[in-house]
Amino acid sequence: MRLLQKNIVPIVFIVLCTIGFHYSGLSWMFFANDLMTRLARNSFLVISLIIPVLAGMGLNFGIVLGAMAGQFAAFITVVYNLTGITGFFLACVLSIPFAVLFGWLTGILFNKAKGKEMITGLILGFFANGLYQLVCLIFIGWIIPISNKALLLPSGIGFVNTLDLKIWQYAIDKFYVFKLKGITTPLLKYLNNINFPVLTLIIVALLCTAVYLLFRTKLGQDFRAVGQNRHIAEVAGIKVDRVRIIAVIFSTVLAAWGQLIFLQNIGNVQVYGSHVQVGTFAVAALLIGGASVSKATIGQALLGTVLFHALFIVSPLAGKNIMGSAQVGEYFRVFVAYGVIGIALALHAWQRLTKKE
């Protein structure tokens, strides 16, 4: 019974997904394929949220800045036409300086707004979006010269709306070939039809291991100590502000890479839109996995990504089949995504109140 109570959020979503899947009329194969793609491309972003949660800073809505850092790096590879898997990994390397800078600034801001990191991060995302547009829309082609005019708006200033990333689309995803011949066992044969993006999944697995191992180091221990009680950690001589900044930097860099993995799968970048929803969607996914503002595990991040995107896949069709309109399903999905964030935050505030008494 307590197990049920503890995991009520994921259970509700499993039920919702099952019902949705039933009414959507999708084939298992299509569903599994789509889900696998989405898991590979989104889980990295969700995992990037774990470190700040454990360092006591709540859900880092500021990963939007990480996504921006990733996109800046992507623009550079497009401008210099760096292609293929080299191009992709170069983008990852190039995103680091941007992400470290953004993360550092975010960390400083969070240290000035202790206890209000979530709302600060959310608003910071909006503010940063303004600066981002300033750079992409005004500075590009004016202060920052771009030789390839095809990337710019007709006026010669500012990036076009959509930049093609064909140069390194599927750079790592294409290593999914996992087609064995001569398999007769029905189940394996069935699985063999799913496209596993093997390299992407390996990278995600490596990241999970790295995060897991990080919490077995001195730094990880400091994260956890600061996350539990800043005052006690400080008395013990831990440099609390520094540890918090490092946590945000880690999160921002991981988010930048996550955004690049996302983009290499999509194959283009909406210059003015790709990053906007990153924070809220990743947060919603993590919460659906059963995490809270102060506790999150890798398992919850992965489970949350699966459930959140399963709902993405089935809800438009289920809405169409039940209500006769795909819009209703869309509406329901958006409603659910933000509703989950709201409920999770309210539950957290309520738990904190009862603890005080």
Place this chain on the structure above:
Amino acid sequence: MTGAARLEMKNISKQYYGNRVLKGLSFSVNKGEVLSLVGENGAGKSTLMNILFGMPVIHSTGGFDGEIFLDGEKANIKSPEEAMKLGIGMVHQEFMLLPGFTITENIKLNREITKDSLLSKIFGKPMKWLDLPAMKADARQSMDTIGLGIDEMLPVRGLPVGHMQFVEIARELDKKNIRLLVLDEPTAVLTESDADKLLEAMKILTGKGISILFISHRLDEVMAASDKIVVLRDGEQIAETRPSETTIDRIAELMVGRKIESGEMVGRPPSELKDDYILEIRDLSVAMPGERVKGVNLDVKRGEILGIGGLAGQGKIGIANGIMGLFPSDGDVKKNGKTIKLNAARASLDNAMAFVSEDRRGTGLLLDDSIEFNIVATAIQVQGKFLTPGKVRILDSQAMTGLATNMIQELDIRCTGPGQLTRRLSGGNQQKVCIARAIILEPNLLFVSEPTRGIDIGAKKLILDHLVKLNRDNGLTIVMTSSELAELRSICDRIAIVYQGKLEGILLPTDSDRDFGLMMAGEYHKFHGKEAV
């Protein structure tokens, strides 16, 4: 003992903004000795410990005078880190443990044993692995030393408080260079059997050559555990003695011993007050953090001034806050024989009770509103006074200003006029505004908490005199809670002493210093049997 003392404090003085809180203390502790510091709240014990521990609060207020020697060497302690390096350990009054960590992780907090990893060669210490087996072994050793036999990998959350205390001590012990351990009221939260275990653990520590500074309000423990006892009162070192040369009631007397002339006491003898109770409190519990009340029975006589005293944290402040509905409470409170609904501030106000809070600037005042509005705010809200008649009722500012002007005169509130913001008033004048607001509710029972905290002497006397005047002229029953025993004894008819959330007993202001000291330390009944309650 030969050679220099482990710790010697010479002529320590400290001023806070011209207010001398420590006046030339000198004492020493030898290796393996226990020295107990006893004194009332505000006697200077915490300031002394802050000096020893190099707390920033000392150095940001101009440092201190005097010298500290550790094993004969002059120690210049400027920060807690330096104190720790010199081998001074401290077990804090409130627990400094992380609940989600295991005992081992807490003992080794920020002193984790690490081993090299691949990345640590580049990024240094933060990337080193934790060496959990080695940490466990260390923790086990410290825990075994003080006889804490539980699993070292248990999470701290859910441990009984007694064990948490021992974990704190184990942590200090784990710092290998520890020479001097400060225990700040370690037994305050312990049951008696746990406290006994702690005293035994202290013996083990002193046996290892560690010196202990022991701060406690439990005088029997002080007698049992110490080699030396230093009594502080008002920042002065009143006595330095040994348990063999003194008795508990002698110490209690020294602790309180503030001379009050009987002429200063205005309290009336019991014969003048009839056994007619305006308020009957039965089994009242209040969940006020830091001032928990655990089942108080108390009767308030009509027309008296009843004092509630006791040491900080024992629950005296919780009583009034609980009855007035500011903190969750439980129990049975009857006013004039009628049960009062608890946990409802409005019900208490509607029953002609008023409250002047100890938290003047937080609960007491609307700091950014005028004096006049502060005075009438509760009356408007609760009784609908100072509003124009009719369906749409707006503030009757004329009546409000008129009344405020009267009150300013009557209570001698020093201000530029009724429209001045209360934020700009001095502490004493703010307190008068709070009292004025309570009075215009026309209560017949007034609770006043810490009415003179942080107020200069002149204003103090004025406020106390006014309370007496209200009591004598208007027949207002007053229940005054205060940490200052002298102030309670000067105006109260009876004084109830609270100890560990329960009523310890009721004394008359004329009773001896010794009785007050014993009662506040919870030792009274061991000396007098049960006849007092």
